[in-house]
Amino acid sequence: MAFLSLMMSFATLNIYLSLLAFVPHQVHATSHGSFVTKYVTNDNSSVGGLCASSIIVHGxxxxxxxxxxxxxxxxxxxxxxxxxAEVNGTLTLKQPVLLQHGVLVDGNSWFVNNPEQNLPFILADNGYDVWISNTRGTIFSRQHVSLDPSNRxxxxxxxxxxIAHDLPAMFDYVSKETKxxxxxxxxxxxxxxxLASFSQEKLIKQVKSAVLLSPVAYLSHMTTELGVVAARYFLDEVIHLIGLAEFDLRAPRVKAIIRSLCDSNPGIHCYDLLTVITGPNCCLNSTTVDTFFKNEPQSTSTKNLVHFAQTFRNGVLTKFDYVVPSANFRHYGQLLPPEYNLANIPHDIPLFLSYGGKDxxxxxxxxQRLLDILKFHDADKLSVQYIQEYAHLDFIMATNAKDIVYKDVLSFFSHHA
Incomplete structure (x- = not known):
């Protein structure tokens, strides 16, 4: 095992040195990689608060x-x-809904269309108490009791x-506030x-139901061109070696790395990186996309992307793999990282899954692999929706999601009220 780890280290080092050879010192605009400079322009103008920038302005x-x-x-x-349009002083006890965004975005990603098309506003107008979560590292969650974001x-x-900290903290807070x-x-x-939390029986006593849009559990068959190339060639590990603890698509070094990857892989159409990463979203308009890029992308940790790449390469859902068995043993008390066994998800949690054919x-x-694991779920507690024309971002950004997805979400919540 030690020899294997050593050989992997040498291989990664060689990739790292090769990458440095073609990563430019400055990022020059080209038609092949124009997306990186055209859209990665988030100036964090909304640091005054999500309420002020995206919610109160709509009444x-x-x-x-x-x-x-x-x-x-x-x-x-x-x-x-x-x-x-609600009358002040309404005494009705409302059901709370907590919305959790995906990677490289934040809570703003739910607010890119007109108010009548945005899921949080639709929920609020239908009588729900709506809460918007923001993952650590994103613009509204870049504080720590003792660490600064400049600290690795x-x-x-x-x-x-x-799973271990953010989600439980959010659930505890909303539960205490709403009872x-x-x-x-x-x-x-x-x-x-x-899904991973439920498999460990975390949050079970606090969750009423769960809606999973573009559900991610396994990534072995993802078709995102840039992601597949990066994961197969251990680019995530290379970026980690370079010393980028924060993965920020606006950072010059990250933009340079992506451009170099695009230039060395002509099959990746980086002029439309949004489609390359997420799939051909069917139902976004130009205004929606422009609004999206006023606030996104957001930072995540490079280590987080390494973890996603491990999931793709290994084909299993485990905790972070430190590769060296002794390091895994120090963290987990075993030589391999523990697996998240989704078969352990309680069968009586109401689940609504919606996924797309172009994702x-x-x-x-x-x-389908996830659904196979859920085949023993209580039949009346599992709802599945398949939308052939939808890709990854359509579920939160499509102008027609209100009529295709969100009406079914409301029906699901109402059925399990």
Missing amino acids: YKCQEHNVTTDDGYILGLQRIPEGR QFWNWTWDEL QKINYIGHSQGTLIA ALSDVIDV
Whole structure:
């Protein structure tokens, strides 16, 4: 095992040295890689708060909350307590809904269309108490009780920590505020951390039901061109070696690495990187995309992307693999990382899964593998929706999602009220 680890280290080092040879010192615009400079322009103009930038401006009441995890991260959490047309002083006890975004975005990703088309506003207007979560490292969650984002240790986490710390902190906070069980909505990474949590019987006493949009559990069949190339050639490990603890698509070194990867792989059409990564989203308009890129992408940890790449390469859902057996043993008390066994998800949790036929990340084959694991779920507690023309971002950004997806989400919540 030691010899294998040594050989892997040499191989990764060679890739690293090769990469440095063609990563430019400056990023020059080319038609092949124009997406990187055209769209990665987030200037964090919304640091005043998500409520001010995306919610109150549309006539909704909004509250800014902070939640501190047990490992010290201070997370932004926004609350939309009532609908826009609601009469003040309504005494009806409302069911809380917590929305959790995916990787490389934040809570703003739910607010890219007109108010009548955005899921949080639709929920609020239908009588729900809406809460918007923001994962550690994103613009509204870049605080810690002792660490600064400039400190590498601030970025020493993967979605394991989101399962262990962020999601429980959010659930605890919303449960205490509302005194009720929580309806959960996750997209992409937000579905992964929920499924893994449920498999460990975490949050079970607090969750009322869960909606999983573009569910991610397995990634072996993802077709995203850039992601597949990066994962197969261990680019995630290379970036980790270069010393980038924070993965920020706006950072010059990250843009240079992506451009170099695009230039060395002509088959990757980086002029439309959004489609390359997520699949051919059917139903986004130019205004939606422009609004999206005013706030996104957001940072994540490089270690988090390494973890995702491990899931693709290994074909199993495990905790982060430190590769060297002794390192795994120090962290887990065993030579290999523990597996998240999704078969352990309680069969009586109401689940609604919606997935798309064009999704390059949540591929149909991988979703079918998840559904096969859930085949013993209580029949009246599992709802599945398949939308042939949808890709990864359509579920949160499509202009027609209100009529295709969200109406079924409302029906699901109502059925399990």
